[in-house]
Amino acid sequence: MATFEETLAWTETPLPEALKNLKGDEQEALVRYVKTVVDSKTDGFDELYRAIGSIVRFIPHFIVIPLMVEHIVPQISAGVCRTMGVDQAVNYANDLPLEYFSEVSRHLDNDLMARILEKMKRNQAEKVILFELLHHRSHMLGIAEHLDRKMLEFVAKNLDTNGFSESDPELAAHKVLIEKIRDLR
Numbered sequence: 001m002a003t004f005e006e007t008l009a010w011t012e013t014p015l016p017e018a019l020k021n022l023k024g025d026e027q028e029a030l031v032r033y034v035k036t037v038v039d040s041k042t043d044g045f046d047e048l049y050r051a052i053g054s055i056v057r058f059i060p061h062f063i064v065i066p067l068m069v070e071h072i073v074p075q076i077s078a079g080v081c082r083t084m085g086v087d088q089a090v091n092y093a094n095d096l097p098l099e100y101f102s103e104v105s106r107h108l109d110n111d112l113m114a115r116i117l118e119k120m121k122r123n124q125a126e127k128v129i130l131f132e133l134l135h136h137r138s139h140m141l142g143i144a145e146h147l148d149r150k151m152l153e154f155v156a157k158n159l160d161t162n163g164f165s166e167s168d169p170e171l172a173a174h175k176v177l178i179e180k181i182r183d184l185r
Helices: 024-042 045-056 061-071 074-084 086-093 098-105 110-119 122-135 137-144 149-161 175-184
Strands: none
Touching: 045 074, 061 086, 074 086, 074 098, 074 110, 086 110, 098 122, 110 122, 110 137, 110 149, 122 137, 122 149, 137 149, 149 175
């Protein structure tokens, strides 16, 4: 069974020390309570994300992109992206500023991000990969575990050129990826 902290890792919030000392049944009750509160407070978000995704199809990109970057937090953009499907998401991803897209990407699961990167314009996808390797290496390595061979080769090449050591503890967390990279060489 997963530890209490692992169960609540999706919150991306450090667990207060006082909660770590709860008994097993108290921890389970707290997890159920937290999930109930989150479900209650986010009820309807998926429908909202689908509605936004449907609406933006009819608005030109040169209008949507600046509005999105200036007025929509990356977490909301990621929610809309999840409901759009890969092809429509790629249409926006290619035009988003690198820093903003990087923020959005941290709210998407790694497999979806890999599919988006694989369908993006090659030059833009490579910029995203390089940016992520430089600023959010562990995040990019998680995505890389789901990339096709061609994109994984680009990650492997740039992982080496950025001076990263395979003995790095951060890389050790991505053993499957490291093996794939070794097989490519």
